[in-house]
Amino acid sequence: DAGVIQSPRHEVTEMGQEVTLRCKPISGHNSLFWYRQTMMRGLELLIYFNNNVPIDDSGMPEDRFSAKMPNASFSTLKIQPSEPRDSAVYFCASSLSAEAFFGQGTRLTVV
Amino acid sequence: AQSVTQPDIHITVSEGASLELRCNYSYGATPYLFWYVQSPGQGLQLLLKYFSGDTLVQGIKGFEAEFKRSQSSFNLRKPSVHWSDAAEYFCAVVNDNTDKLIFGTGTRLQVFP
Numbered sequence: 001d002a003g004v005i006q007s008p009r010h011e012v013t014e015m016g017q018e019v020t021l022r023c024k025p026i027s028g029h030n031s032l033f034w035y036r037q038t039m040m041r042g043l044e045l046l047i048y049f050n051n052n053v054p055i056d057d058s059g060m061p062e063d064r065f066s067a068k069m070p071n072a073s074f075s076t077l078k079i080q081p082s083e084p085r086d087s088a089v090y091f092c093a094s095s096l097s098a099e100a101f102f103g104q105g106t107r108l109t110v111v
Numbered sequence: 112a113q114s115v116t117q118p119d120i121h122i123t124v125s126e127g128a129s130l131e132l133r134c135n136y137s138y139g140a141t142p143y144l145f146w147y148v149q150s151p152g153q154g155l156q157l158l159l160k161y162f163s164g165d166t167l168v169q170g171i172k173g174f175e176a177e178f179k180r181s182q183s184s185f186n187l188r189k190p191s192v193h194w195s196d197a198a199e200y201f202c203a204v205v206n207d208n209t210d211k212l213i214f215g216t217g218t219r220l221q222v223f224p
Contacts (some may be wrong), residue, residue: 031210043214098143098205100212102154
């Protein structure tokens, strides 16, 4: 398996634009997580899905953030409108039986 | 709610020296515990995990960790550090009622030649 695949690896966008981050989990994994990593706040869990259903989205910072998992092999994290304080590295991870595997991350810069 | 504390933000060791990174968790039942490593610009890689059984677990790259219930700790150790071990290390816990994985704040390891 190629592991968890995230795209794009880097994204630079202007404030106010919509940003969509994509994730393909490892085949057969039943949980998917979105994390945000910044120097100030470390690794924050934004949302996680189990069997494609959102279980806990308490970490989503505000309504500008939304996440979907339309099927077992794809998930998106959308920010609309984006703001400079959203600049961070966003990681997707998938797991089976609690052991999580991470993608390489998407480095988002909002200018 | 469960939480993970890594008291050391930054540790510096000489190459060849032994290493211990501290991790304390707060959780009522027996947790699932993990150590991950993150090299600059990379994602997180699983070093080792503890679910149950033997409290001393072996991981990749020569690392080991010991689960001590009495101290609520899961410290990571390596007998002899290599320069390539310089990275950020994260301890994490999972609630066995869900798959929610919670991370500590990380410990940055610097290795001097």
